[in-house]
Amino acid sequence: MRRSTKNVMSAVPEIAGRDAESFAITNLDESYFPTANTIESIALLQACLSTGLLSRAHKLMTDMRLDVHRRIQEMYDARGETDADFAYSPPLKQWTYNAILHAYLAKAAQVEEPTEVQLWISRAWELWYAMMDMGQPKLDPRPDAATIAAMALGVGHLKEMRKYPKDQPGLETLLRAARQLSIPLESVFSSSVIQFGTGEKQEEENVALHPTLPDANIRPDLLLTYFRAAASDIGDQAALHELDHVHNILTDSVQRLEKAEHTPLDPLQSVAQVRPVLKQDPGAADGAQQxxxxxxxxxxxxxxxxxxxxxxxxxxxxxxxxxxxxxxxxxxxxxxxxxxxxxxxxxxxxxxxxxxxxxxxxxxxxxxxxxxxxxxxxxxxxxxxxxxxxxxxxxxxxxxxxxxxxxxxxxxxxxxxxxxxxxxxxxxxxxxxxxxxxxxxxxxxxxxxxKHPEIFVQARTAQNMLKDRNLINMAMRRDLKAWQERCNEDSLETQIPxxxxxxxxxxxxxxxxxxxxxxxxxxxxxxxxxxxxxxxxxxxxxxxxxxxxxxxxxxxxxxxxxxxxxxxxxxxxxxxxxxxxxxxxxxWLTHDSGGYFSVKTSAMRYKDSIEQSSYLRAASENNGLEVVLAGLDVLGNTAWNINKEVFDVVLQVWNSGEELADMPPALTDEPEPERPPPDDIKAKGVYLQRMRQWNLNRASNHSQRCDINYKLEIARSFLGERFYFPHNMDFRGRAYPIPPNLNHIGNDLCRGLLKFADEKPLGKIGLRWLRIHLANVFGYDKASFQEREVFAIDHEHDIIDAAEHPLDGKRWWLHADDPWQCLATCFELYKALKHPEGPEAFPSQLPVHQDGTCNGLQHYAALGGDLHGAKQVNLSGGERPSDVYSGVADLVIAQLKQRASEGDHYATLLEDKVTRKVVKQTVMTTVYGVTFVGAKNQVMRQLVDRGDVPAEELWGTASYLAKVIMDCIGDLFTGANLIQEWLSVSARLIAKSIPPERIEQSMMSYMPRTNSNAGRSGLPALRVGKEQMTSVIWTTALGLPIVQPYRKVKKHQVSTAMQSVFIRDPNQNFEVNPSKQSSAFPPNFIHSLDATHMILTALECQSAGLVFASVHDSYWTHAADIETMSDVIRDTFVRLHSQDILVRLREEFLQRYKGYKIPLSSLTKASMLRSDRDAKKRDTEEVELEAQEITRHTRTSQDSALQAQFVDLADVLPAIPQKGDFDVNEIRRSLYFFS
Known part of the structure; x- marks a missing residue:
């Protein structure tokens, strides 16, 4: 039964507005935006605890608590009347208190002097009673199960050593506290502090998180005995019944897994070694290599x-x-x-x-x-x-x-x-x-x-529970998240600052x-x-x-x-x-707990951005990331195998050193450019350019050989294994495998070497799509599906030859666009055709792809309702697939032919060299705002790969061709350009804006000055620039907050043992870069849309029981399930774009940036204030007059002259371009939308 993701999407429709308000509140919360000094103090405290420097840890803890208490009291006293439920999350977390309580009692067990024993025990109970204080405001966190466990462990151990003073509180105090705080005793005994935190000796130095000093432990069964005695002393029958239940659990848990005695067969025994890339040994006299x-x-x-x-x-x-x-x-x-x-x-x-x-x-x-x-x-x-x-x-x-x-x-x-x-x-x-x-x-x-094996145990338990109860069951995931936090005392990994x-x-x-x-x-x-x-x-x-x-x-x-x-x-x-x-x-149950077991990994890749980190963490704590994280788990749970047939061929080619199928040769035979006569200056310049390109080619050849060497070493080691790729995402939400070398996002060789670990019989539908897939990877992908199927049938003899004689036959597969994937498909079709029960019964493991048509343009056309654009990118139905890249290539070729007939040098040089592949990347990135320099570099890479343009002509030829391509594109994507411009202008305005509270603070600091000293803009220009700290932030349809990280980075000097270095403090924000914020917003926003579409598709496929993998806008599943996945792709895309995405984005901006002001000095272009596309151009004076008019109407009589120099962002944020007549529901009837 297929579970729809409609409920998933409807569960997060208003996140944007809600988050804007909640994040505004958390700006004051040091839990989300801690200073570098706070982070350093917490890290130092943890390091002192881990290394046994307890006196210093005690002083640090005392100082930090005093500072936190002062801040909490100040905020409590300053709260408004509406803040009835005052809450502040201080930087000192629960684990810090639990760890230092444990350390105090462990230290008491270690020292011999009675006064010192008494001192450390008193410090523990003093902190305990501070945590139990029920007054307002709450200055310290309440004890939890782990707190009681840490105290009980220390007290019990001291009792066992006969060092515990009679005048100190005992376990009965902890029992009463557990009752008062409604903490089950089962939770206390199941805490990892008792289960794992004290049972291991430290093998090297003090490396455990909790300072488990020598012999500072006690067996759980003995601790249980002490607790029973305490419960009897105070006559707590309910506690005794609870402890009986704990005793039963402890007894049942004493189990040992018997390990198998047999030795498994070695699947690599008969596999040849991979020939290593060797380098010349500069010290060897005989030219030996190493x-x-x-x-x-x-x-x-x-x-x-x-x-x-x-x-x-x-x-x-x-x-x-x-x-x-x-x-x-x-x-x-x-x-x-x-x-x-x-x-x-x-x-x-x-x-x-x-x-x-x-x-x-x-x-x-x-x-x-x-x-x-x-x-x-x-x-x-x-x-x-x-x-x-x-x-x-x-x-x-x-x-x-x-x-x-x-x-x-x-x-x-x-x-x-x-x-x-x-x-x-x-x-x-x-x-x-x-x-x-x-x-x-x-x-x-x-x-x-x-040192904490429970991490693996808990991860295994969580994985098994999700597998049994549905990987995308949100209620189950929420329960598991709470369970994991209880097990790990707010997660062990987050306890390491x-x-x-x-x-x-x-x-x-x-x-x-x-x-x-x-x-x-x-x-x-x-x-x-x-x-x-x-x-x-x-x-x-x-x-x-x-x-x-x-x-x-x-x-x-x-x-x-x-x-x-x-x-x-x-x-x-x-x-x-x-x-x-x-x-x-x-x-991935939280934003920073998932993937590998022992490697600290974040669900999002970002470069030292405290702002993005804080928004991500807040969303995670509010359960706002559940859907996105479930999508990452779906991708990570896809099991893979190495394709043994393809690997054997690759290994044979590699070890032979032959150049074949984009695999560089072991020895390059490209001759060194001939040195010209010393007196020929022009020829010398050409020689130097060719020599530079020759050296680059040699270096590239070696680098490629090394890269392939790693891939083959990994592939060989994983032969016969069922393995997985943990995933995380970039800051826009696009998912990537974490293993960097061999994965399905890699090149043609990587994809050819991989297949699904699970198999599924082809059936009639699967056989058809396996044949279509062959045509696609061969490059025959612009024909109709029927023609593609016929193509594979017509080449059946070539397919059989490729499978039976891949290297000593006709080598037909080498003519494919993606030769290794073509060979893999030939092997799969061959095995299907030879299957004894017929091809339809063959259990296939090969991933079959459905690729979007210029996916960025597809999203633009859907956003703008662009009829013309929709036809170009297959959003609307047609008998054959539309190919915008080939269309532009044809225009470019015609243009070059015309110019060549007129004697144009570069046009003549480019004859027969322009293909769909040469223009594709530039066409694709035009709607993302690619610059001329970017387009020139893209074209140059394609020309270098072709290798038929002389090195000395590369730069000029690439520049010339890039201009021709961009001219031919012209108004091809006018609908997309309208939205792109709106996104850019909106981003620039946001980046130029200043929060109202910062305006007021600046005004207060500026007021003492006389009017005669005031500049035309009221605030000095430099000061205005430093106040522009606003990043463009938005929330995807699935609740993922995205923060653009582009700021004007500044560094500060730090003295080190070696020398003074200048480093950037990632915990400090600097003024934004408005230009980069503006130019990057359109592509980032579109990428966030295609990431949302992919996650929705992954979740829906999981619900339908499909195996799913993706490479951004290329979706993979078994051949037998292609038509089901195709329906899912269309359904999720239509439902995504049936929402008013741009309307909601603008509304989020208006709410998130409510009251933000833009300095008039920043409004220097008429386009900044245009409310629609048809507005005529105005000069700067007209713009300022309009801005002043807007300000005049929104100002009260009490506003100062300084306030008149600002415009409300809401008044100048442009209106959304008018939407066209294209109906996204037509996508459901488009055969070639993804094909």
Missing amino acids: KPFNLQTLQESLAIMHDARMRVPDLYERQRWLEHSALDAARKRLEHDSEKLEELGLKTGALQSKTLQTWMWEWYQKLEVALTKDLGSMEKQLQMPEANAMDSQLYPFLSLIPPSKMAMIVILELMRMQGVGGVADGIKTTRTLLHIGKAIEAEHHATVIN KWTQVIRARVGSYLVRHLMDIATVHRKEYDRDGDLWEEEQPAFYAAYQYIAGKKLGVIRLNEVVGRRLDKESVRETLHPRHLPMLVPPKP
Whole structure:
């Protein structure tokens, strides 16, 4: 039974308006917009707790509570009469209180002096009673089940040690509190504080989130005994009955899963190894080649998965092993390589110097010793009164993970960053320090998660429950979200505070400085006289470089190390935690809890935008993201296999080194350009251009080979596996797989290598669509469906030949637009045709696609009711598909032919070179506001790929052709242009606007000045610009808040151990960039629409029982289900566009930006104030007169002259362009809408 998504859409119709008001309120809430100092203090507090620095943690907690209490009291006293239910969410969360209560009692168990025991116990109860205070305002959070569990655990353990004072409150106090707060005792005992938080010893250093100091634990059954005694003492029979129930649960939960004894068969035993990309060894005398560093890293990481497959049958345990073995694998590999070279005596001789791996192993050993020694010294110094302030801030963070891991991380990350550091020779210091600091933070997070196996258990439980009860059951998802938060005390992952950029920079600087101090290489060079010079030199050194007129700090490699490093491929080094998953991803129940189990991942990709983060979090807490997150889960739960038949062919081609089907050759045969005579200046210029292009081609060839090498290594490791791609989305809502290298959004090779893990019999309909799919991937996709089916039938002999003899036959499949997908389809059709029960009974796994026709234009045509545009992009029915790209290509070819006949140089050069593919991207992006420079770059890439335009002519030819294409497009998309202009103008006005409260504050600061000092605009122009902080924000139909991140970024100086660096504080907003806000809004808004359509389609397909995958506007399912999916695609698109999308958008703007003002000084163009398309142009004086007239009518007599210089945004926001006559319901009858 198919469950409709109509209810899903109707559940969120008024989110835009409601969110605008609620978010206005949360602007005052530091929970949503915490300052960098607050975030840094919370991170430092957590680090102190994790590393056992409890005295310092106590002082930090006390200071922060005082500050929070003061702020709450001020807001409570200033509340209005209507604010009866005062609520403020402070930055100090429940987990902070629970953790420090646990730490106090653990410390009491650790110390021996009775007065100290009494001190720490008293501090715990003092904080407890503060939390139990029922007065108003609420200054501290109320205790929850985890709070009671933390207190009970500490008290019970102290009782067991016979150290608990008789004059202190006992467990009976906690029992009464549980009654008062209506907290079931079952919840207390099921808390992870009791179940998991105390049962593990800390293997290395204090790495657990809760400071479980040595022996600071107690068995749950013994704690239960103490609770029973307390309940008996106070005569609480109800509590005794409850504790009996808890006893039964604890008894039943003592179960052990028996692991299988057999060893599984190795599915890779008979599969050939992938031939690695090799690089020239610069130190070898005989031209020997070696495997690049990053490829070895990837292979070592993938070997972990193979070992797990052979040893651990449980998939969840294998996934956990895979995610947590990254650094150990890297360390073992370096150690093994170094030992092997020592055994073979290869430190000298042919290599002439040590290999990169040997150097890195030596650096690692030295750095681990140096860090251990320095951190020990730092710890002693911190006990002294004159301790260094920066060291005291830094030490807790450096103690979160052991020196051995930090040493490995800084070496690996520094080497991986080479070649992608933003400068030609070296890497930017600031970027490097932040990157390494973030890597340390991520490793700490992963270590904490690894110490808490309940994370995997809960994720597995949630996944199974959703699978049993329907993945998109919103009530079930809401219950699971609440359950997860109860289990994890507001989710363990959210209890690990994010570090600020300052912390990351200082941690990164400390580690890089120590590495630079110890990392050396031995260099030997002969001078001109033939004398040998030898010396130890630093492997890395800091320098400065001028870039675009600015002096930037850079970190450079020693030349001898640089020669050892394969720069082109290092940037592609794959982290093992970002491989496909062996089990369904962790469900996205909140905005920051889903995907991988141990890797902290957000549901949205955005770059350090506190504004977007805050809106996303607020929407998540209000259950506003349920539909979108369910859509991500649908995409992530699609199971995949590697297509073994295609992989075997790819591997054979790869290992042969042959150039075939967009696979570059192992050795390029393109001859080096011939050097011209030295006196021919013009020929020398041409030679230099050709030489540059030749070098670019060689580098591109190697880069492509490395990229394919990674894909094949991953594919080989996942042969025979059922695997999944966790998804998240960009800030516009478009979904992407998180694993970066091999996924279905990748190129033709990736798509050819993948197939669904689940199979479905073709049936008559499926067989027809499998044949149509063959025609589509071959490139015969502009014909009717009937013609496409006939095409496949006519080429049946070619299909059979391709399947039986893919490389030694006719190779017909190589003529396809997408050759690897064509070959995969040939294999599938061949197996269907040979099936003993007939082709219709064949269980097919191949994904079959339905692609939109220039999807952006489809949305524009539907928004504007554009009849002409609808026909161009197949919104209205036709006997054959319309192809707007071919239409433009034909116009361009005709134009070029005419100009060539007149002797035009570029037109002559472009004869027979313009195809649909050359013009497609420029046509597609025209409606997104592509600039001429952007169009020229698009065309140039296509011409480079063709390879038939001389290098010296590329720039001029691309510029010429881009202009011709844009001229031919002309008024082809007039309907889309109207809406695009309205979106742009609206965005510019919003970005220029200022909130009314900021106007009032500016007025107050400006009032003391005399009128004679006032400028024409009232406020100084610079001050007005700094007040323009308004981003364009809107809410999609599914409740996803979207914040455009374009601001004028400013950086501030931070002193670090290495040097002063300039970093951007992501927790601070700067004035917006109105130009970028305006130009980016049309494409971003359209992308948010196609993302909404895709999520709706995914949910509907899930309800109908279809397997679903998507690549933006290309939707995939089994061949047998194509017609069902086609109906779903049309239905969801029609229902989406049956709403007044633009009307609702404008209404949201008016509500969200109610009262916002625009300075007259910002209104310099007549287009800013046009209310419709037909308004005539006015000059600047007329615009200002109109603005002043608007202001005059809205002003009261008490307004100052300053207020007269502003216009209300609502008065100038343009009206929506008039909608045309196209009826979106016609889409249901359009065969080729998606085809």
